[in-house]
Amino acid sequence: xxxxxxxxHQGCFHEALPYSSGDELLSVVxxxxxxxxxxxxxxxxxxxxxxxxxxxxxxxxxxxxxxLPVDAIYTRPAGAIRAYRELLGHRVARGAAQVRVAGELxxxxxxxxxxxxxxxxxxINHAFDDFPLWTLCAYDTRHTxxxxxxxxxxxxxxxILPGDRHEISAAYTEPRTFLMENRPLxxxxxxxxxxxAELTDPTPAQARxxxxxxxxxxxxxxxxxxxxxxxxxxxxxxxxxxxxxxLSVWSGDDRVLVxxxxxxxxxxxxxxxxxxxxxxxxxxxxLWITYQACDHVxxxxxxxxxxxxxxxxxxx
Amino acid sequence: MAxxxxxxxxxxxxxxxxxxxxxxxxxxxxxxxxxxxxHAAGQQTWYVGNGKPQGWEFTPEVLAVAAHYPAGxxxxxxxxxxxxxxxxxxxxxxxxxxxxxxxxxxxxVRTPAQLEAFARYEFLVDRYMRDHPxxxxxxxxxxxxxxxxxxxxxxxxxxxxxxxxxxxxxxxRSGAALAGELDADxxxxxxxxLQRCDLAPAGGELRxxxxxxxxxxxxxxxxxxxxxRGLGATAVLRTPFASARRMAExxxxxxxxxxxxx
Numbered sequence: 166x167x168x169x170x171x172x173x174h175q176g177c178f179h180e181a182l183p184y185s186s187g188d189e190l191l192s193v194v195x196x197x198x199x200x201x202x203x204x205x206x207x208x209x210x211x212x213x214x215x216x217x218x219x220x221x222x223x224x225x226x227x228x229x230x231x232x233l234p235v236d237a238i239y240t241r242p243a244g245a246i247r248a249y250r251e252l253l254g255h256r257v258a259r260g261a262a263q264v265r266v267a268g269e270l271x272x273x274x275x276x277x278x279x280x281x282x283x284x285x286x287x288x289i290n291h292a293f294d295d296f297p298l299w300t301l302c303a304y305d306t307r308h309t310x311x312x313x314x315x316x317x318x319x320x321x322x323x324x325i326l327p328g329d330r331h332e333i334s335a336a337y338t339e340p341r342t343f344l345m346e347n348r349p350l351x352x353x354x355x356x357x358x359x360x361x362a363e364l365t366d367p368t369p370a371q372a373r374x375x376x377x378x379x380x381x382x383x384x385x386x387x388x389x390x391x392x393x394x395x396x397x398x399x400x401x402x403x404x405x406x407x408x409x410x411x412l413s414v415w416s417g418d419d420r421v422l423v424x425x426x427x428x429x430x431x432x433x434x435x436x437x438x439x440x441x442x443x444x445x446x447x448x449x450x451x452l453w454i455t456y457q458a459c460d461h462v463x464x465x466x467x468x469x470x471x472x473x474x475x476x477x478x479x480x481x
Numbered sequence: 482m483a484x485x486x487x488x489x490x491x492x493x494x495x496x497x498x499x500x501x502x503x504x505x506x507x508x509x510x511x512x513x514x515x516x517x518x519x520h521a522a523g524q525q526t527w528y529v530g531n532g533k534p535q536g537w538e539f540t541p542e543v544l545a546v547a548a549h550y551p552a553g554x555x556x557x558x559x560x561x562x563x564x565x566x567x568x569x570x571x572x573x574x575x576x577x578x579x580x581x582x583x584x585x586x587x588x589x590v591r592t593p594a595q596l597e598a599f600a601r602y603e604f605l606v607d608r609y610m611r612d613h614p615x616x617x618x619x620x621x622x623x624x625x626x627x628x629x630x631x632x633x634x635x636x637x638x639x640x641x642x643x644x645x646x647x648x649x650x651x652x653x654r655s656g657a658a659l660a661g662e663l664d665a666d667x668x669x670x671x672x673x674x675l676q677r678c679d680l681a682p683a684g685g686e687l688r689x690x691x692x693x694x695x696x697x698x699x700x701x702x703x704x705x706x707x708x709x710r711g712l713g714a715t716a717v718l719r720t721p722f723a724s725a726r727r728m729a730e731x732x733x734x735x736x737x738x739x740x741x742x743x
Contacts, residue, residue: 247731368666369664369665369666369698370644370662370664370666373662373696385723386723386724389722389723389724390724390727392696392724393696393698393724393728396664396696396698397698397699400664400665400698403665404665450699450732451698451699451700453731454699454728454731457731458724458727
């Protein structure tokens with residue numbers, strides 16, 4: 166039996182915690198964690214360095230709370246989902262009636278790469294719904310834009326507030342609806358330059374060659390991973406998209422951008438890229454790998470078709 | 482033990498080259514160069530083709546294709562290898578260092594049954610070459626066979642223009658070498674070639690030397706996983722292409738273990 170506000174709830178109980186001071190954060194997070202420990206529920210912290218230090222100092226010694234390395238967890242959305250599902254699976258297999266997680270995205274995630282973290286926040290309502298998870302997502306309103314806070318309200322069914330208050334989020338939007346919304350790609354100045362390569366209907370091998378030729382500024386690991394992502398994407402475009410498939414490659418001082426456009430409508434699965442493949446989703450596994458091989462991935466539909474843009478290197 | 486087959490060819494070809502030609506004259510040009518190297522290394526040289534080598538600086542044994550490979554015949558891989566092994570031994574008994582053959586094998590791969598048998602035969606020959614002084618260039622007419630068939634054959638040679646190569650890097654069946662790039666366009670060839678190379682695990686493992694593997698996609702990794710699992714083995718792939726290891730972890734492969742060489 167689950168304890169606290171999620172008692173009687175099935176699946177993922179997902180709340181946002183907007184806070185504007187350390188005291189406000191602690192007033193919610195400390196009871197959230199200690200009540201969990203008292204109920205025999207695993208209690209996990211994945212807050213940024215500042216918040217984690219505050220919480221650690223406020224908890225009793227040997228509190229039993231698990232602290233996760235937040236930068237490793239929140240590197241890429243699909244990876245974060247995979248890591249959390251593994252953690253939840255282990256805890257539940259050991260008999261946990263509920264797992265409590267206090268999380269907070271690193272500050273750079275609230276900047277221009279927020280779009281894929283917003284998708285993450287929407288997707289986990291579904292992705293973690295087979296686990297008895299109670300998660301609160303902390304957002305420091307001193308460092309969070311109004312636009313991001315608007316997405317937070319749309320992706321969290323509830324807010325948790327000081328004084329053990331839980332409020333329904335009126336703006337909450339069903340994940341499938343949110344994820345299928347068409348968001349324009351944020352403009353990257355590197356795309357103002359002339360592309361280093363533009364190919365129509367390239368073979369995967371030709372696409373890989375174009376990426377390698379542009380990737381001198383990347384680490385070998387980032388280059389190999391981008392090559393994987395582009396190869397999988399071009400394979401999907403040729404196999405499941407509508408011709409023509411067009412590839413463009415740009416190289417900046419610290420990053421490489423690759424866009425692949427086909428004339429189709431893109432994947433119909435709203436969770437494509439964020440969750441492991443589903444057998445019914447063509448190309449889903451390749452797209453899921455792509456999302457974990459790049460430093461940013463975004464997709465958009467427009468009059469020319471469906472575009473996926475992949476970035477390797479510095480994105481923040 | 483008749484010595485090291487790569488004595489004459491201590492290079493990346495491993496003494497086993499595949500030529501895919503459009504113009505029959507290209508076969509004669511390549512055969513001349515290939516056999517000249519064998520001749521220089523003291524090997525007996527055999528030309529198995531439709532032309533007549535003339536004006537060469539050495540004189541190979543000339544065997545007509547029709548006589549050596551009767552039209553429509555399906556090669557018996559073991560018998561085919563035994564014949565070349567015997568010829569290699571004979572050449573050594575006659576004072577040569579080994580046997581070097583350039584053969585136009587187009588007539589032996591015209592039907593699916595012929596192709597299947599011949600591709601398996603290639604692997605037997607390849608393994609034999611690793612510790613015997615036998616070298617060969619196998620040539621196929623792309624115009625007659627089509628690029629699909631010739632590429633499938635080229636994949637089974639250490640030295641060819643195929644996008645990937647799966648070949649013997651040792652005389653036994655416990656492993657092989659994998660080179661080049663594997664993706665959706667090569668998947669069918671890869672699956673066929675894996676089946677034909679007839680590996681046998683040692684200690685529950687198939688050792689794959691991927692030191693010259695520069696790309697493998699997730700479908701090919703899954704295919705390798707299925708193949709290894711079918712043999713009740715784990716494929717241990719060593720490669721500098723580090724993304725292979727990360728993909729194998731993401732895919733939670735249980736029958737492929739990637740060791741990073743970078």
